Amino acid sequence: MSTEYPSVDRKPRTVYMDCPGIFTADRAARERSKSRLCVTTHAACITMKGRGRQLWMLMCVICVVLCFSAYSNSVVWRTMGANRFSPNEELSVAGARKLLEEEEWGTEKPHPPGTDKRLPQSIIFGVRKCGTRAMLEFLGLHPQIRPADHEVHYFDDDVNYNMGIDWYKSQMPYSFHDQVTIEKSPRYFIAEKVPERISNMNSSIKLIVLLRNPTVRVISDYTQVYYNKKAKGKAHDKLENLAIDLSTGEVNTRYKAVRISIYHQHFERWLKVFRPDQFHIVDGDNLIVRPWEEIAQVEEFLGLPHKITREHFYFNSTRGFYCMKLGHEKCLGATKGRRHPFTDPVAVEKLRAFFKPHNQMLFQLINRTFDWK
Numbered sequence: 001m002s003t004e005y006p007s008v009d010r011k012p013r014t015v016y017m018d019c020p021g022i023f024t025a026d027r028a029a030r031e032r033s034k035s036r037l038c039v040t041t042h043a044a045c046i047t048m049k050g051r052g053r054q055l056w057m058l059m060c061v062i063c064v065v066l067c068f069s070a071y072s073n074s075v076v077w078r079t080m081g082a083n084r085f086s087p088n089e090e091l092s093v094a095g096a097r098k099l100l101e102e103e104e105w106g107t108e109k110p111h112p113p114g115t116d117k118r119l120p121q122s123i124i125f126g127v128r129k130c131g132t133r134a135m136l137e138f139l140g141l142h143p144q145i146r147p148a149d150h151e152v153h154y155f156d157d158d159v160n161y162n163m164g165i166d167w168y169k170s171q172m173p174y175s176f177h178d179q180v181t182i183e184k185s186p187r188y189f190i191a192e193k194v195p196e197r198i199s200n201m202n203s204s205i206k207l208i209v210l211l212r213n214p215t216v217r218v219i220s221d222y223t224q225v226y227y228n229k230k231a232k233g234k235a236h237d238k239l240e241n242l243a244i245d246l247s248t249g250e251v252n253t254r255y256k257a258v259r260i261s262i263y264h265q266h267f268e269r270w271l272k273v274f275r276p277d278q279f280h281i282v283d284g285d286n287l288i289v290r291p292w293e294e295i296a297q298v299e300e301f302l303g304l305p306h307k308i309t310r311e312h313f314y315f316n317s318t319r320g321f322y323c324m325k326l327g328h329e330k331c332l333g334a335t336k337g338r339r340h341p342f343t344d345p346v347a348v349e350k351l352r353a354f355f356k357p358h359n360q361m362l363f364q365l366i367n368r369t370f371d372w373k
């Protein structure tokens with residue numbers, strides 16, 4: 001074997017002798033053809049000898065490692081993005097669990113040293129369609145608040161609940177010891193067993209509930225189902241046919257959206273388990289028009305310094321809602337703030353009249369009034 005590197009204009013034969021591992025297979029054929037191609041490969045062949053070859057192999061290894069790491073990172077960040085910013089905020093319990101199972105299969109989020117998963121010190125327990133997602137996302141602007149990135153449905157879903165408190169904790173985000181972990185599952189508000197179960201976990205927990213004009217909430221609730229059915233090509237009844245009993249002309253209390261809006265009936269159960277000072281009620285209607293005011297009250301309730309200000313928001317006239325300034329601008333997903341379908345004004349008036357006495361009972365219960373027309 002030649003120890004001298006041939007110059008590029010020497011015959012290809014020397015080249016093949018120097019690089020047997022690379023060119024052995026077709027050496028004979030190339031020898032016969034004396035192709036100019038051999039001369040071109042010659043220079044590359046020389047650089048692959050000795051140190052050069054080791055360097056080349058090292059570069060290959062680095063390439064493979066970099067490619068693998070880029071791929072796995074993209075999987076991790078995609079999973080994080082899907083969890084945090086999914087436009088489908090109404091993840092089913094099964095869907096949420098599947099996402100998390102995927103996370104367990106090797107896409108565990110990277111987390112800074114010194115952080116840990118902790119049980120929530122505060123829970124947003126309702127009410128559905130009153131702005132719970134907006135509240136959670138806005139609270140996430142606070143450096144000392146760590147919101148869970150999906151609705152956990154631990155206390156209202158027996159399958160989840162039976163998985164135990166360690167499973168619940170595993171659903172929480174990583175946080176530093178001085179941060180408040182918070183989750184929101186609006187269905188907690190109406191599920192019978194939930195107050196007792198939460199109390200068993202932490203009897204002094206801080207509880208946040210958002211309330212909104214109950215008639216508008218019914219329409220918003222209907223809107224969600226309306227668009228879901230429309231997307232699936234399913235038939236959807238008009239709200240007035242669901243909310244008003246056609247045989248009596250009265251409000252139909254069998255319609256779930258109506259039952260959820262009878263706030264005092266649900267709240268009574270909560271007040272049997274927790275002290276009144278453990279609750280903070282957010283005005284969901286004001287959250288839409290002046291979010292910073294409602295957030296400031298929550299910061300105070302959680303015993304945190306006031307960090308989220310008017311400057312964190314800008315009004316997005318296309319969406320008709322406030323969005324967040326995060327370096328970039330971020331609005332809530334497309335399922336929030338959708339146009340409500342037209343509802344017969346007579347039905348709307350019936351709903352308003354129906355809720356009036358129920359609202360009064362709520363005001364007495366919570367010692368606070370709202371201007372719900």
Ligand SMILES: Nc1ncnc2c1ncn2[C@@H]1O[C@H](COP(=O)(O)OS(=O)(=O)O)[C@@H](OP(=O)(O)O)[C@H]1O
Binds near residue numbers: 322337
């Ligand atoms: N900033 C901002 N952007 C978009 N939407 C906002 C915002 N603030 C409050 N809202 C109101 O939030 C309503 C949805 O409430 P929830 O997040 O509780 O809904 S859900 O129960 O989680 O499905 C949603 O109800 P709809 O308008 O009926 O879609 C909004 O009115």
